Each structure stands twice: as C-alpha cells, then as structure tokens.
Amino acid sequence: MDFELMITSFPKLLGATVVTLKLLSASLFFGLFLGLFFAILRLNKNIFINKFAYGYSYIFRGTPLLVQIFIIYFGLGQIEYLRTTFLWVILKEPYWCAIIAFTLNTGAYTSEILRSAFQTIKPGIIEAGKSLGISNKIIFYKIQIPIAIRQSLPAYGNEIILMMKGTSLASTVTLMDLTGVAKYIISTTFKPIEVFIVAGGIYLFMTFIIHNVIKYLEKKYSFQQ
Amino acid sequence: MELLAFGKTGWGDELFYATLMTIAVSITAMLVGFFFALIFTPLKLSKYKTLNLVGNFYTTVIRGVPELLVIYLFFFGGSGAIMYVASIFGYYEYIEINAFITGSMAIGIISGAYSTEVFRGAIQSIDKGQFEAAKVLGINKFGQFYKIILPQMLRLAIPNLSNVWQITLKDTSLISVTGLVEIMRQSYIAAGSTRDPLFFYSFAAVLYLLLTYVSMKLINKLEVRYSRGY
Numbered sequence: 001m002d003f004e005l006m007i008t009s010f011p012k013l014l015g016a017t018v019v020t021l022k023l024l025s026a027s028l029f030f031g032l033f034l035g036l037f038f039a040i041l042r043l044n045k046n047i048f049i050n051k052f053a054y055g056y057s058y059i060f061r062g063t064p065l066l067v068q069i070f071i072i073y074f075g076l077g078q079i080e081y082l083r084t085t086f087l088w089v090i091l092k093e094p095y096w097c098a099i100i101a102f103t104l105n106t107g108a109y110t111s112e113i114l115r116s117a118f119q120t121i122k123p124g125i126i127e128a129g130k131s132l133g134i135s136n137k138i139i140f141y142k143i144q145i146p147i148a149i150r151q152s153l154p155a156y157g158n159e160i161i162l163m164m165k166g167t168s169l170a171s172t173v174t175l176m177d178l179t180g181v182a183k184y185i186i187s188t189t190f191k192p193i194e195v196f197i198v199a200g201g202i203y204l205f206m207t208f209i210i211h212n213v214i215k216y217l218e219k220k221y222s223f224q225q
Numbered sequence: 226m227e228l229l230a231f232g233k234t235g236w237g238d239e240l241f242y243a244t245l246m247t248i249a250v251s252i253t254a255m256l257v258g259f260f261f262a263l264i265f266t267p268l269k270l271s272k273y274k275t276l277n278l279v280g281n282f283y284t285t286v287i288r289g290v291p292e293l294l295v296i297y298l299f300f301f302g303g304s305g306a307i308m309y310v311a312s313i314f315g316y317y318e319y320i321e322i323n324a325f326i327t328g329s330m331a332i333g334i335i336s337g338a339y340s341t342e343v344f345r346g347a348i349q350s351i352d353k354g355q356f357e358a359a360k361v362l363g364i365n366k367f368g369q370f371y372k373i374i375l376p377q378m379l380r381l382a383i384p385n386l387s388n389v390w391q392i393t394l395k396d397t398s399l400i401s402v403t404g405l406v407e408i409m410r411q412s413y414i415a416a417g418s419t420r421d422p423l424f425f426y427s428f429a430a431v432l433y434l435l436l437t438y439v440s441m442k443l444i445n446k447l448e449v450r451y452s453r454g455y
C-alpha cells in the first residue's frame with residue numbers, strides 16, 4: 001500500500017470530481033425536461049407520436065452509452081454540412097458532446113420512469129379534479145405532475161446514481177473527469193489499487209449523498225394514498 | 226454497403242466475429258456473476274451481522290462505483306495481483322492474463338452485484354410458510370432449496386435477471402478500452418481505417434439493439450415457461 005500516493009492523488013482526483021459533477025448536473029437538468037417531454041408524448045393517443053417516443057426510449061435504452069457518445073463525438077463531425085452550421089461550435093467540443101449524449105440517454109430512462117408514474121395515478125384523483133371544475137391544464141400541472149414526481153422519486157434516484165456512473169465514460173472522449181484522472185494516475189504510477197480506493201471512495205461518497213437526499217425528499221413528500 | 230462485405234474488402238466478417246465475441250463475453254460474465262451471487266446472496270441473508278456486512282459491502286461498492294473504474298482496476302491490476310499470489314508460491318516469471326479473462330471477470334463481478342440483489346429480493350418474497358411446510362414434510366435442506374425454493378424463486382427472479390442481462394450486455398462495450406476485439410473495438414478499428422465513424426458506430430448501435438431485442442424475446446419465452454401454473 002502506497003499511502004503517500006493516495007494522499008498526493010486525492011486533491012487531483014477531487015479537482016476532477018468538479019468536472020464529473022458539472023457533467024452530471026448539466027445532463028440531469030436537460031435530461032429531466034427531455035424525459036418529461038417524451039413521457040407526455042408517450043401518453044398521447046396519436047399512434048405515430050406514441051411510437052416515435054417509444055422508439056426514442058427503446059433505442060437509447062437498448063444501446064450502450066459508449067456507442068451513443070462515440071456516434072455524437074466521432075460520427076457527427078463527419079457530416080460536412082454540420083461543420084458549416086452554428087451547431088459545430090458545440091459539437092467540436094468533447095464536453096458538450098458528452099453532455100448531449102448523457103442528456104439523450106438519461107432523457108430516455110427518465111421518460112420511462114415518468115410515464116409509469118403518470119400511469120399509476122389513480123383515475124379517481126383526476127376525476128375529483130374535474131368534478132371540482134378545475135381545468136385540464138391545471139389538473140395536469142397542479143395535480144398530475146406533482147404526484148408523478150413523488151411516485152417516480154425512488155426510481156429517479158437510481159437513475160441519478162446510474163448517470164453519475166455513466167459520466168465516467170466522458171473519459172473516453174478525452175475529458176479529464178474523475179475516472180479520466182484516475183486512469184491517468186494509474187497508467188503513470190502503475191498502482192491501480194491505491195487509486196481505485198481513493199477514486200472509488202469519492203464515487204461512493206457521492207452515491208451516499210444522492211441516496212440520502214432522495215430518501216429525505218421521499219419522506220418529505222410522502223402522502224397517504 | 227460494400228463496407229460490410231465479407232472477406233478482405235469489407236468489415237462484415239470482422240464485425241460478425243466481434244458480435245460473437247460480445248455474446249461470449251456477456252454469457253461468461255453473466256455466469257461469473259451467478260457464481261458471485263451464489264456466494265454473496267447467502268451472506269446477505271445470513272443471520273450473522275458480520276456476514277451481512279461483507280455481502281452489503283460487495284453490492285454497495287460495486288453498484289456505487291463506475292464500471293469503467295472497475296475495468297481499469299482489473300486491466301492494470303489483474304496481472305499484478307496474480308503475480309503477487311504466484312510469488313508467494315515461489316513463481317516469479319511475468320504472467321499475462323488475456324483480455325477476455327480480465328474483461329469477463331470485471332464485468333462478471335459487476336453483474337454479480339446486480340444478480341445478488343435480484344436473488345435476495347426473490348428469496349425474501351417467497352412466503353415463509355413454504356420453508357416451514359417443507360421442513361414439516363421432512364424434506365432435507367438440499368431438497369428444500371432445489372425442489373421448493375429454487376423453482377419459485379426463478380419465476381420471481383427471471384424478469385429482473387433479464388434486466389441484469391441487458392446491463393451486462395451493454396457493459397461489455399466498456400471492455401473495448403482493454404483492447405479485446407468485440408463490437409465496439411472492431412467498430413473503432415474499422416472507423417479508424419475507413420474514416421467513416423458515423424457508419425460504423427451506428428452499425429454497432431444496430432448490432433446492440435438486435436442483441437437486446439433477440440435476447441428479450443428468448444427471455445420472455447423462459448418467463449412463460451417458469452410461470453406455468455400461475
């Protein structure tokens with residue numbers, strides 16, 4: 001055990017954690033909106049819109065995240081037309097490519113979580129809203145969405161943890177996130193166990209925090225059904 | 226389309242073998258995972274606190290740390306660890322483990338953590354009366370487990386195990402960083418030499434979709450088989 005290496009690499013890894021957290025928060029933020037959007041599409045009665053939303057979530061849940069990042073980072077740059085548009089400013093940066101891939105990926109999982117949450121809302125609750133003369137729009141925003149968010153909290157907590165682990169793939173497109181820096185230190189010192197303990201410890205700490213925040217929120221927003 | 230031709234001109238046969246490699250790694254990893262689950266599920270269900278702790282440590286650490294980090298640990302540390310063990314027995318030559326074994330071990334340990342949780346959940350949801358009834362009928366421990374608990378447990382576990390299989394299948398793409406030529410690595414090589422990454426990575430995505438689709442269909446059949454009588 002090389003404790004000195006563990007102590008010296010800790011600040012470096014902690015610095016890289018900032019990159020990981022930035023990637024995670026950005027993709028979760030955009031992914032939540034994307035997921036909500038596609039969950040609403042899934043509830044649509046139009047078969048084409050419905051199938052489109054299902055296809056999106058099926059493709060992104062059925063392929064590895066690594067493939068998705070590679071298609072966006074290496075693949076899209078190949079299209080000549082894209083290079084001339086303003087999108088190229090974003091797509092030439094590995095940072096934004098990673099965020100786009102993570103957003104699309106977490107969006108697909110989030111849409112499934114929210115869809116099943118919407119579907120488990122008892123029809124009686126919506127009928128009660130209707131009979132009180134509340135408009136459909138308000139029923140959706142003030143009744144259905146809050147209940148769906150509460151219902152999906154446990155599953156969404158898992159998704160956040162999965163996504164946190166997913167951000168480690170950013171290191172494959174040259175980003176120096178926590179895993180990227182850990183790999184760099186391992187390949188220069190050849191002390192994988194020490195670095196794994198420190199980097200893994202940081203990841204576990206983040207998992208622990210996320211887990212407990214979600215637990216707290218679950219308790220805070222719990223209700224009798 | 227000529228990019229996918231079989232033979233020397235295209236990448237069809239290479240990608241075909243790479244797909245077989247992905248399937249082989251996934252199945253091996255899944256079996257390694259079952260082996261780990263077989264060890265750690267009883268630990269998690271044990272009445273002894275220390276054994277619980279060991280079981281929980283395994284599942285918590287593996288499920289809380291990125292897969293890629295575990296793979297790097299095995300990739301860079303695997304042969305070092307084996308050589309250390311060998312040196313205790315007086316063997317000091319360099320030992321190299323191949324990428325297939327490193328990869329399936331790493332993915333297997335990850336897959337095992339998920340399988341453990343699935344088995345634990347399945348066993349816990351079996352009615353206590355089943356255990357008691359088996360005991361009353363004088364069935365021995367072995368028979369209790371194989372004839373009474375296991376068949377009921379499998380029915381409950383299969384849907385969740387199919388999720389574990391999907392996760393494992395997708396995780397194998399990460400082994401490409403170690404140089405094992407599976408779908409992802411082969412696409413990377415092909416994309417590099419033809420300068421057509423969009424096509425090859427999209428094709429890789431299609432291959433993965435195909436694999437997940439076909440395995441879902443097969444697992445659904447299993448599910449029907451094990452749900453007979455319900």
